[in-house]
Amino acid sequence: MDKTIQEVLDCYKMCVETKMYCLEKGGKHADPKHIQALADCAESCKMAADFMIKKSPLHGKVCGVSAEACKRCAQSCEVMEDDEMMQKCAEMCRKCEESCMKMSSM
Amino acid sequence: MDKTIQEVLDCYKMCVETKMYCLEKGGKHADPKHIQALADCAESCKMAADFMIKKSPLHGKVCGVSAEACKRCAQSCEVMEDDEMMQKCAEMCRKCEESCMKMSSM
Amino acid sequence: MDKTIQEVLDCYKMCVETKMYCLEKGGKHADPKHIQALADCAESCKMAADFMIKKSPLHGKVCGVSAEACKRCAQSCEVMEDDEMMQKCAEMCRKCEESCMKMSSM
Amino acid sequence: MDKTIQEVLDCYKMCVETKMYCLEKGGKHADPKHIQALADCAESCKMAADFMIKKSPLHGKVCGVSAEACKRCAQSCEVMEDDEMMQKCAEMCRKCEESCMKMSSM
Numbered sequence: 001m002d003k004t005i006q007e008v009l010d011c012y013k014m015c016v017e018t019k020m021y022c023l024e025k026g027g028k029h030a031d032p033k034h035i036q037a038l039a040d041c042a043e044s045c046k047m048a049a050d051f052m053i054k055k056s057p058l059h060g061k062v063c064g065v066s067a068e069a070c071k072r073c074a075q076s077c078e079v080m081e082d083d084e085m086m087q088k089c090a091e092m093c094r095k096c097e098e099s100c101m102k103m104s105s106m
Numbered sequence: 107m108d109k110t111i112q113e114v115l116d117c118y119k120m121c122v123e124t125k126m127y128c129l130e131k132g133g134k135h136a137d138p139k140h141i142q143a144l145a146d147c148a149e150s151c152k153m154a155a156d157f158m159i160k161k162s163p164l165h166g167k168v169c170g171v172s173a174e175a176c177k178r179c180a181q182s183c184e185v186m187e188d189d190e191m192m193q194k195c196a197e198m199c200r201k202c203e204e205s206c207m208k209m210s211s212m
Numbered sequence: 213m214d215k216t217i218q219e220v221l222d223c224y225k226m227c228v229e230t231k232m233y234c235l236e237k238g239g240k241h242a243d244p245k246h247i248q249a250l251a252d253c254a255e256s257c258k259m260a261a262d263f264m265i266k267k268s269p270l271h272g273k274v275c276g277v278s279a280e281a282c283k284r285c286a287q288s289c290e291v292m293e294d295d296e297m298m299q300k301c302a303e304m305c306r307k308c309e310e311s312c313m314k315m316s317s318m
Numbered sequence: 319m320d321k322t323i324q325e326v327l328d329c330y331k332m333c334v335e336t337k338m339y340c341l342e343k344g345g346k347h348a349d350p351k352h353i354q355a356l357a358d359c360a361e362s363c364k365m366a367a368d369f370m371i372k373k374s375p376l377h378g379k380v381c382g383v384s385a386e387a388c389k390r391c392a393q394s395c396e397v398m399e400d401d402e403m404m405q406k407c408a409e410m411c412r413k414c415e416e417s418c419m420k421m422s423s424m
Contacts (some may be wrong), residue, residue, distance in 0.1 A: 013367075020372055023244040023247055032235040032236050036163075047150075054337075056142060057142075058174060061174060065164065065171060068164060122265045123265060123266075160229075248374060252375075252376050
C-alpha cells in the first residue's frame with residue numbers, strides 16, 4: 001500500500017504541474033475538457049492518498065474513482081503526441097491507474 | 107443538482123460538527139471506527155460537492171462513494187439511539203445518501 | 213461565525229463556477245494568473261470553512277489567508293468590467309473578504 | 319522548493335497516521351485538543367503542498383499557517399515523552415515548521 005500512496009501523491013503533483021503548464025501554453029492545451037481531466041485526476045489521487053493513509057474501509061472505492069480519473073487524464077494527454085510534458089504525464093497516469101485498479105479490487 | 111450540492115455541503119458540515127462533539131464526549135462516541143465513519147462521510151461529501159459544482163464527468167462516481175460513506179456513517183450513528191445529536195446526524199446522512207444515490211445512477 | 217461559514221462556502225462555489233466559465237470563454241478570461249486567482253480563492257475559502265466548522269484555534273489565521281485570496285480574486289475579476297459574471301464574482305469576493313478579515317482579527 | 323513540498327507531504331502523512339494511532343490508543347492520546355492539533359497540521363501541510371506545487375503567489379502565507387500548525391502539533395506531541403510514535407511525529411513537525419517558516423518569509 002505504501003508504494004501506491006507515494007504513486008498517487010506523485011501523480012497528483014504531476015497533474016497539478018501539468019495543469020499549470022497547459023494554462024500557460026494556451027490553445028488546445030487549455031481546452032476546458034483537458035484542464036478538467038487534469039484537475040479531476042489531481043483531486044481524486046489526493047483523496048485516494050488520504051483514504052489509504054488513514055486505512056479507511058472505503059479506500060478501495062476511492063481508488064476505483066482515481067483509476068477512472070487517471071485513465072481519462074492519460075487519454076486526454078496522449079492525444080498531444082508531440083508534447084513531451086504530456087507524454088510524461090500520460091505515462092505516470094497509466095502507471096497510477098494500474099496501481100489504483102489493483103487497490104480497488106482488493 | 108443545486109439542491110444536492112447544498113445537501114452534501116450541509117451533510118459535510120454536520121459530520122465535522124458531530125465528529126468534534128464525539129471526540130469531546132469520549133467513550134463509545136470516540137470509538138476509532140465511529141470517528142472514521144464520520145470523517146469519511148465529511149471528506150467524500152466535500153469531494154462530491156466539488157465534482158458536482160465543476161460539472162465533472164466523474165461526479166456520478168464520486169457521488170457513488172459519498173452515498174456509501176453516508177450509509178456507513180448513518181449506521182454508525184443510529185446505534186447510539188439515546189443520543190439526539192447522533193440521531194440528527196443519522197437522519198441527515200440518510201437523506202444525503204438517497205440524493206447521492208440518484209446522482210450516481212444518472 | 214455560522215454566517216461567515218455559509219459565506220465562504222458560497223464564495224468557494226461561486227469561484228469554482230466562475231473558473232469553469234472562464235476556461236470555456238478562453239482569451240483573457242483564461243489567463244493563467246486569473247485562473248489561479250480564482251482557484252486560490254476557492255481553495256482557501258474551502259479551508260477557512262473547514263477550520264471554522266471544527267472551531268480550530270487556527271481558524272483566524274486561515275481566514276487571514278482567505279481574506280487575502282478574496283481580495284486578489286476580486287481585483288482580478290473587476291478588471292473585466294464588461295462581464296456581468298466577473299462583476300458578480302468580484303462582489304461576492306469583496307463581501308467574503310470583509311467577513312474573513314473580521315474573523316482573522318478576532 | 320521541491321524539498322519543502324516533499325517535507326510537507328511527509329508531515330501530512332505522518333500526522334494522519336499518528337492521529338489514527340492516537341484514536342486507537344484512547345485516553346490522553348485521544349484528547350480532542352491533541353487530535354485537533356494533528357488534524358490541523360495534516361490539513362495545513364496538505365494545503366501548503368498544493369499552493370507550492372502550483373506556485374501560487376499566496377504560497378508564503380499558506381506556509382506561514384502550516385508553520386504555526388506544525389509548532390502547535392509538535393508541542394502537543396512532545397508532552398507525551400514516553401511514547402516513541404509521538405516523539406517521531408514531533409521531530410518531523412519541528413523540521414517541517416522550520417522549512418515552512420523559511421518559505422513564508424521569502
